[in-house]
Amino acid sequence: MTPAFIERRTRRVIHHATGRHREAGQVTAFVVAGIAAAWLGAGIVVDGGLAMATASRAHDVAQEAARAGAQSLDVDRLRRGHAVRLRDAEAAAAARHYLARSEFQGAVRVNAGPGTVTVTVDHRQRTQVLRLIGLTELTGRTQATAGARPATEAP
Template sequence: MTPCTRDDRGQLTLFFAIGVVGLLLVAGLVLDGGAQIRAAQRAQAVAEEAARAGAQAVDVDALMRGRATRLNPHQARMAAHTYLNTSGATGTVTAGVETVSVEVTLSEPTLFLSLIGITELSASGSATARLALEEGTP
């Protein structure tokens, strides 16, 4: 056994601690970044489905009276909001007589990035659905 000429104790522990923190940050970026991508995809899908749900609110009274096919804007907004509420998302809906537009925002909690103060990541999506009419339909 050779005697130490200088005191090396504790140097490996400091290196290990710094390495672990670095690995946790990289894992956080990978896992929480993946969650961010999935949240963005989900926000887009929810926006598209909510817009489709709203675009199904055809004004039946106008059809029965022989008028042009159009949406009932109030019913379209209600249908889109109902879809948003059912899916647990928040967003804004605008509707006219031919289109329904939806913007959705979702928040996802973080796992590892909360260690550095980032507790949640937000994602958004938007979509517009247009009333499809057959050719020759008024």
């Protein structure tokens, strides 16, 4: 055995023993990518769940505000035997008042023809996890309509 052969063999043994070879760093990149994917998945679950809960609350508020407005009946007209009719200004004011007491913003529309109150609510949810990738809030819009009809009328 020549000294050059022994030197090459010694370097190879040391090289493998210390873990310094061509694939160094590839596992690290895989781990970083895996953690990033898991973080994104967690962000979708957490922030998506919060956004869905906010959307549900917004829809509840829209329904309740529409029902509050639909209770503003023209009682005198109804007692005289006429068709059910809403007092437009009172219905809009009642729905707006209910909406103003909530955490949401929106619009109220009263349709005198069929006697309905439609409330549209905009909702926003600030993100908790996804803000790290630049998505700071999730927004949406929901709408609910309520109306008045005689108790003897079919739904």
